Amino acid sequence: MDFDINKIREDFPILKQNLYSGQLVYFDNGATTQKPNSVINIINEYYSKYNSNIHRGVHYLSEKMTQAYETARKTVKTFINANSDTEIIFTSGTTESINLVAFSFGEIFINEGDEILISEMEHHSNIVPWQMLCERKKAKLKVIKLNHFGELLLGELDELLTDKTKLVAITHVSNTLGTINPIKDIIKKAHAKGAYVLIDGAQGIQHQKVDVKDLDCDFYAFSGHKIYGPTGIGILYGKEELLNKMPPYKGGGDMIKSVTIEKTVYNELPFKFEAGTSNFVGAVGLDHAIRYVQNIGIDKIAEYESDLATYATDAISRIEGVKIFGQSPNKSSIISFNIENIHHFDAGMVLDKMNIAVRTGTHCTEPIMKFFGIDGTIRASLSFYNTKQEVDKLVEGIKKVKELFG
Amino acid sequence: MDFDINKIREDFPILKQNLYSGQLVYFDNGATTQKPNSVINIINEYYSKYNSNIHRGVHYLSEKMTQAYETARKTVKTFINANSDTEIIFTSGTTESINLVAFSFGEIFINEGDEILISEMEHHSNIVPWQMLCERKKAKLKVIKLNHFGELLLGELDELLTDKTKLVAITHVSNTLGTINPIKDIIKKAHAKGAYVLIDGAQGIQHQKVDVKDLDCDFYAFSGHKIYGPTGIGILYGKEELLNKMPPYKGGGDMIKSVTIEKTVYNELPFKFEAGTSNFVGAVGLDHAIRYVQNIGIDKIAEYESDLATYATDAISRIEGVKIFGQSPNKSSIISFNIENIHHFDAGMVLDKMNIAVRTGTHCTEPIMKFFGIDGTIRASLSFYNTKQEVDKLVEGIKKVKELFG
Amino acid sequence: MTINEIQDQIIEEFSIFDDWLDKYNYIIELAEDVPVIEEEHKTDVNLISGCQSKVWLNAELVDGKIHFKADSNAIITKGIIALLLRVFNNREPKELIDFDLYFIDKIGLEQNLSPTRANGLLSMVKQIKLYAIAYNSKLNN
Amino acid sequence: MTINEIQDQIIEEFSIFDDWLDKYNYIIELAEDVPVIEEEHKTDVNLISGCQSKVWLNAELVDGKIHFKADSNAIITKGIIALLLRVFNNREPKELIDFDLYFIDKIGLEQNLSPTRANGLLSMVKQIKLYAIAYNSKLNN
Numbered sequence A, B: 001m002d003f004d005i006n007k008i009r010e011d012f013p014i015l016k017q018n019l020y021s022g023q024l025v026y027f028d029n030g031a032t033t034q035k036p037n038s039v040i041n042i043i044n045e046y047y048s049k050y051n052s053n054i055h056r057g058v059h060y061l062s063e064k065m066t067q068a069y070e071t072a073r074k075t076v077k078t079f080i081n082a083n084s085d086t087e088i089i090f091t092s093g094t095t096e097s098i099n100l101v102a103f104s105f106g107e108i109f110i111n112e113g114d115e116i117l118i119s120e121m122e123h124h125s126n127i128v129p130w131q132m133l134c135e136r137k138k139a140k141l142k143v144i145k146l147n148h149f150g151e152l153l154l155g156e157l158d159e160l161l162t163d164k165t166k167l168v169a170i171t172h173v174s175n176t177l178g179t180i181n182p183i184k185d186i187i188k189k190a191h192a193k194g195a196y197v198l199i200d201g202a203q204g205i206q207h208q209k210v211d212v213k214d215l216d217c218d219f220y221a222f223s224g225h226k227i228y229g230p231t232g233i234g235i236l237y238g239k240e241e242l243l244n245k246m247p248p249y250k251g252g253g254d255m256i257k258s259v260t261i262e263k264t265v266y267n268e269l270p271f272k273f274e275a276g277t278s279n280f281v282g283a284v285g286l287d288h289a290i291r292y293v294q295n296i297g298i299d300k301i302a303e304y305e306s307d308l309a310t311y312a313t314d315a316i317s318r319i320e321g322v323k324i325f326g327q328s329p330n331k332s333s334i335i336s337f338n339i340e341n342i343h344h345f346d347a348g349m350v351l352d353k354m355n356i357a358v359r360t361g362t363h364c365t366e367p368i369m370k371f372f373g374i375d376g377t378i379r380a381s382l383s384f385y386n387t388k389q390e391v392d393k394l395v396e397g398i399k400k401v402k403e404l405f406g
Numbered sequence C, D: 001m002t003i004n005e006i007q008d009q010i011i012e013e014f015s016i017f018d019d020w021l022d023k024y025n026y027i028i029e030l031a032e033d034v035p036v037i038e039e040e041h042k043t044d045v046n047l048i049s050g051c052q053s054k055v056w057l058n059a060e061l062v063d064g065k066i067h068f069k070a071d072s073n074a075i076i077t078k079g080i081i082a083l084l085l086r087v088f089n090n091r092e093p094k095e096l097i098d099f100d101l102y103f104i105d106k107i108g109l110e111q112n113l114s115p116t117r118a119n120g121l122l123s124m125v126k127q128i129k130l131y132a133i134a135y136n137s138k139l140n141n
């Protein structure tokens, strides 16, 4: 299939939206992505024709909905090349996936004095759950530091990894700096020391091929809404052997085999971790979002986005007074920057009025801000439906901002 | 407004669906409810026009989406008459709401030797979280028993409530027996003993007026998908004073005020309990579901459903060999029954082929099954869009089942 | 007859039904043909528990062939068991290791063997295969 | 002038803009009018923290009137502060206890005072009211 940007843009109704004085330029893809018609329509269709609770139903609709839900699981399994369906847990998003591991893995694997290793570039969702776990279990949180290009100081990894390190929780791609971490190496080193590894894939999965078998990660977490799917659905991939050892996270319907007041027997994987009514329509939406990505081809997407990011980085960095944060050669299509003497919030407000949606602030990564000694950035995060013309509008916008506040 | 059943049915596209040999008769409303066009359309509209991540955005779409999300919170607040928006927490459903309380309330209020009181008619989602908590905290789980009408033996409440009882967790309406519990009395008695009360409102909220201020409950939990809203969204109401004392449940974005690796300051209510990207489109869907219910009027709904349930109970119980489980005078529109010498699963399969969707099995309430010495029932759960003609079809279906297996 | 010949025969038999209730009626009749497991063999070991219906399955190797006995507390499930055993019963282990079970789909009962339908039938088919493998290696030792 | 007279005046002034950037340009100019809080008063006590921009507000009662000084690290926020202080500054406490703030909506800046926009402005308006209440009860004692 050819990568036809005009045809692709046709698939996303919101991109035709007019804001104040012209067409939306949506560069806030790191926060959430837009949905293709195939996703919007399937949600509509399932609510209109097949909506029914899953798993325990004897009737037609329930059967149909259950099949769609389990098909979604298979789609995810194939997409990330997991060994089996049972390794794919539906959650409400990356944050819940990480909290699930922090609780359930934590309950059984983390004891007083153990260490958990994260990095200075983590999203709060991959910091706070570990802080909470460390507090509960009297364990220690350790940190891989950054350099000024926004890369991890992996030279220090050998020292940071000790016999007490039980888990390394690291982001695949930094949502603020765009840095793509060499996770395969990190996983190998951690495993050599006997530590397990969780990858926060919130910004990884939608931009490049992820093969959990090849990576050999123990957990991989991501959100549906960041890969063109609906809100309220996410994935935790976990190795079956580990998931089997972990106690359940939430209790309720569907995660049990039998219940008496005295004793409850938990269900097998993946249901053990899916308590209560799942977001089954959300799962179907995610299924179709992934199919959409597969249809284009994740490698084609990566190539196009990389090209666009290079173009944007080049254009933005030519503007005088602009400083880009995150300059690793291994970068995703996320560009964080500030304009000299102009508050990021002021810039964002003016860009907004020029119909350009960027994010401003700390992007839920305060430790990165502290490292760079700033209190926020302007972040343009690009997706495969964005264009160079849109980048040009952003450049124009930045110039206008400079003029206004100059 | 007049209750015009034909007009109402027009609002639900799925009700026109043809299955094997005729129009769907959907009597599985206890499992999940169908969605009116207003809900389906608003989801479509938000994904097509306004989709954007909430709370931290400086741009138009983000502002728009945030407002819609916070408006949804206000709608819920008004609907259940809470004191303030800050008492309305968005969760993924009843099960998560209860687990949140089990964890966060549990962390601070439950100590070794304390007691939690539930009932024999609880859904697994209101049993297992408490079992898990009791195991973690070495607390004790106690149970209010049933009588053969499917009512709670509240005479024993005075003995069951002790100085050690910290929480009573009880369902508003039994999803299997239909019993409407006298929760206002139970709450009063529990409070008199110094115990807090959580009400599982999964089957309560959609069928009758719920006023949390009048009830004076400490927590009230329900699911969006059971009140004509989308999947993946639910509510926890909690008294502000209590929620303020409770530590957060999940860690991540949006629930923090500031994060350093060393120390995290949590955000205020309700955000403290909403870690990560919320199901914001789901919240908007729930908003419109509640508006739909408000437009008809919850009292009108209750009246119509009560009438329909009486008709159905009467008709079903006239069939020879049918035994109804749950015969409280205070009943919701849920009718559980078995047919003599016929397995509920066989009956369900045949009814399905007659286009009638009922649920069969334990309905996630195994302790009720144990109490009645059965391993399942056939459950018809009725909603305001069902009709007497549909009930007649069910009666016909049951007769056919008897014929086939007779 | 081979496994496939019997499957084809069943498909042929079912081709006359164009009404679901007639089909179920026939399946209900078939339920009486199941070589019923003795009460004392209805033990937990032989129980294949679905969430919705229970299935018991017992196997014995007699003269190099596997004799199955089974039962279910739901009649339609039991009727389908009758069909399955008509195909699988009294065969040599090696015949049961690698087969293509297609008749269920063809007669429109695929829902009953879907992994999401918790009636125990899919597990029963898996169990039959496991017995076959076990007995086969026993015979070859 | 009364609070409302000033509000009407501002609405009048803004009515000439039909372009957002012109409007912002004007607000940016206004930012220079803010009675700026002294650096030593930019303490945590005076900080109203929004997630996106910071706002400092200091109040003093002089001759029965409240003198406000303020600042922000974002210019547009500061410009809006200038407008707010034009309305609220140097008034008797009782004037500031119960007022209807309508000009922000009318000039199209309502987003900046929405509870969901974390720029500190809404908190600042609340803070102004709190100061007024406190000083008022002080005056009446």
Ligand SMILES: Cc1ncc(COP(=O)(O)O)c(C=O)c1O
Binding pocket: A253, A275, A276, A277, A278, B030, B031, B093, B094, B095, B096, B123, B125, B126, B171, B173, B174, B175, B200, B202, B203, B223, B364
């Ligand atoms: C009484 C009761 N409680 C709790 C639940 C769980 O609700 P959910 O599965 O939406 O979390 C249900 C629904 O099945 C229910 O009927």
Ligand SMILES: Cc1ncc(COP(=O)(O)O)c(C=O)c1O
Binding pocket: A030, A031, A093, A094, A095, A096, A123, A125, A126, A171, A173, A174, A175, A200, A202, A203, A223, A364, B253, B275, B276, B277, B278
């Ligand atoms: C790197 C990273 N991790 C985790 C998250 C949290 O994802 P969600 O909010 O969908 O749970 C995000 C998204 O903001 C992210 O960018």
